[in-house]
Amino acid sequence: MFHVYLLASHKHGTLYCGVTRELMARVYAHKVRTAGGFTARYGVDQLVWFESHELVNNAITREKRIKRWRRAWKINLIETGNPNWRDLYWEMGGVDPKDIVPDEMRAWETTKV
Numbered sequence: 065m066f067h068v069y070l071l072a073s074h075k076h077g078t079l080y081c082g083v084t085r086e087l088m089a090r091v092y093a094h095k096v097r098t099a100g101g102f103t104a105r106y107g108v109d110q111l112v113w114f115e116s117h118e119l120v121n122n123a124i125t126r127e128k129r130i131k132r133w134r135r136a137w138k139i140n141l142i143e144t145g146n147p148n149w150r151d152l153y154w155e156m157g158g159v160d161p162k163d164i165v166p167d168e169m170r171a172w173e174t175t176k177v
Contacts, residue, residue: 071111077108112142
């Protein structure tokens with residue numbers, strides 16, 4: 065399965081749309097800021113929406129369409145299924161990076177964004 069997902073920095077905050085085959089691993093990478101770039105710079109790491117596709121081409125097409133959407137449409141998409149903007153990563157059994165990464169290796173806590 066391939067997943068199209070939306071991350072947020074907080075409710076009504078900065079949004080990011082992506083596509084991946086390994087959703088939980090990808091969100092984890094955003095949380096510890098190893099994904100780098102835009103999401104690390106703006107602290108965008110809360111999984112607020114996703115959908116799954118069997119074919120990679122369908123997922124990529126959907127991602128590209130969502131990226132072209134107006135912000136209000138993206139917010140509506142999120143709030144239709146997740147009105148409180150819960151971080152779905154935790155509800156799906158996500159691992160807390162603080163539980164498995166030693167203190168001295170927690171770059172995401174020491175890096176100013």
